[in-house]
Amino acid sequence: MTRSCEEMRDRVKSIVFKPEDRKTLDLTFGPGIAADLVGRTPEALAKAEKEGRLAAPKQLSNGRRYYTLEDLTHIREALGIHAGKAPDEDAVIIAVQNFKGGVGKSTITKHFADYLALHGYRVLVIDCDPQASTTTMFDIQPETLIDDEETLGQFLSPRSTFDNFRQAIRDTAWPTIKIVPSSLGLQDAEWDLTATLREGGQAVREGLQRLRIGISSIVKDYDVILLDPPPAMGFLGLNVMAAATGLLVPVPARQLDYLSTIHFMDTIAENIEVLEANGTPVDYGFIRIVCSAYTPSKPGENDMWKMMQATYANFLLSQPILASEEIKNATQAFRSVYESKPSASHATYQRCRDNLDSVFGEVVQQVRQQWPSKSIAGRAGETVTSAAA
Known part of the structure; x- marks a missing residue:
């Protein structure tokens, strides 16, 4: 029974995570959602991009701009946005x-x-x-x-x-x-x-x-x-x-x-x-x-x-x-x-x-x-x- 369960689990995962067989995150965010997640307005992000403080967002073939999870991290670092605690404080x-x-x-x-x-x-x-x-x-x-x-x-x-x-x-x-x-x-x-x-x-x-x-x-x-x-x-x-x-x-x-x-x-x-x-x-x-x-x-x-x-x-x-x-x-x-x-x-x-x-x-x-x-x-x-x- 254990072997059968393990085999079925692996089959399910191979379908869910195919072809990598590991979970990957392909999350993307439009300008409005990205701005909300980092605590800024879309206009503020656009201004920072125009001034060269931020890299321009990625674009789809239809011209739609988007950001990835890694982009959000880069934005926070570039703009000095820190959501969490101070370095000397405990989790x-x-x-x-x-x-x-x-x-x-x-x-x-x-x-x-x-x-x-x-x-x-x-x-x-x-x-x-x-x-x-x-x-x-x-x-x-x-x-x-x-x-x-x-x-x-x-x-x-x-x-x-x-x-x-x-x-x-x-x-x-x-x-x-x-x-x-x-x-x-x-x-x-x-x-x-x-x-x-x-x-x-x-x-x-x-x-x-x-x-x-x-x-x-x-x-x-x-x-x-x-x-x-x-x-x-x-x-x-x-x-x-x-x-x-x-x-x-x-x-x-x-x-x-x-x-x-x-x-x-x-x-x-x-x-x-x-x-x-x-x-x-x-x-x-x-x-x-x-x-x-x-x-x-x-x-x-x-x-x-x-x-x-x-x-x-x-x-x-x-x-x-x-x-x-x-x-x-x-x-x-x-x-x-x-x-x-x-x-x-x-x-x-x-x-x-x-x-x-x-x-x-x-x-x-x-x-x-x-x-x-x-x-x-x-x-x-x-x-x-x-x-x-």
């Missing part, structure tokens, strides 16, 4: 966390990473789930890492001598997204970490902090680090909780998912106490709930959305992620909507993208508030200091 580390399967953790992680990259942020994705769904969406086959000694599982295992976290980082098809992929070795790491309970004291504390320690060595190299945790709270889950500086919790507008989230919140609160009791305090800059895969036309889901608004109040993002065939079709092709062409009408595709942009834009607002150089409080402080001077 915001977000765990997309929920214990229940099927809530959209990996899908949200992948789409949010791509959204951030499109807007000029440097992103590291760390797949902490042995199921490796996020790893697969970034076109890395987990089974190819079985004999690799430089993996997340090797780093987290107390028995391992591999201690250079940076060497576990891999490239992706996106120039500004890197990934620490998951592998089957993560399951072994879970057992090794659990074994530290017999030793107690310092061994347990080190076991809980291994991911945090690894991230600390590269935390200034990225703007946002996304953690995709396992759907259970063992030592891997506790490592994710200890490393994160913010939580994004997906909850579908379904009764069973809503009820299971109550248990999830109780467990999170209890495990924060466990971490603190073992010398590993946490301090989350923000916690946000995102309603995922929401269909407003379904009366039951509409009622649940209203209940979620009443329950979570300001912790709930104002926009839910709408259920969409565009998302489903993209993920079946190992892609995000941001990497894909419309599978139905352009209007349907654009509605899906606009919805995702709105949701992730809210999360980015929370992210930016964690950096003094970007936050409203930080900018206000600079204004006061400048006025005083």
Whole structure:
């Protein structure tokens, strides 16, 4: 059965990524969209091109001008546009966390990473789930890492001598997204970490902090680090909780998912106490709930959305992620909507993208508030200091 599944997977990939057999990005952007992504007007880009500060955009045979993903990077560099943090600030580390399967953790992680990259942020994705769904969406086959000694599982295992976290980082098809992929070795790491309970004291504390320690060595190299945790709270889950500086919790507008989230919140609160009791305090800059895969036309889901608004109040993002065939079709092709062409009408595709942009834009607002150089409080402080001077 395993061999048959692997053969079918390879056949699907050969169709999806043909002829390269690897994911490539052929994204292009018109002048208006390109300008919006870099935070300038089309007129400003045209002026910079006329003055020679920017290279002229590429053109199709019909005269239509367009930019590539690499062009956006060059524009930001040439015009001194930096979307992310200051060099001396730390990346915001977000765990997309929920214990229940099927809530959209990996899908949200992948789409949010791509959204951030499109807007000029440097992103590291760390797949902490042995199921490796996020790893697969970034076109890395987990089974190819079985004999690799430089993996997340090797780093987290107390028995391992591999201690250079940076060497576990891999490239992706996106120039500004890197990934620490998951592998089957993560399951072994879970057992090794659990074994530290017999030793107690310092061994347990080190076991809980291994991911945090690894991230600390590269935390200034990225703007946002996304953690995709396992759907259970063992030592891997506790490592994710200890490393994160913010939580994004997906909850579908379904009764069973809503009820299971109550248990999830109780467990999170209890495990924060466990971490603190073992010398590993946490301090989350923000916690946000995102309603995922929401269909407003379904009366039951509409009622649940209203209940979620009443329950979570300001912790709930104002926009839910709408259920969409565009998302489903993209993920079946190992892609995000941001990497894909419309599978139905352009209007349907654009509605899906606009919805995702709105949701992730809210999360980015929370992210930016964690950096003094970007936050409203930080900018206000600079204004006061400048006025005083």
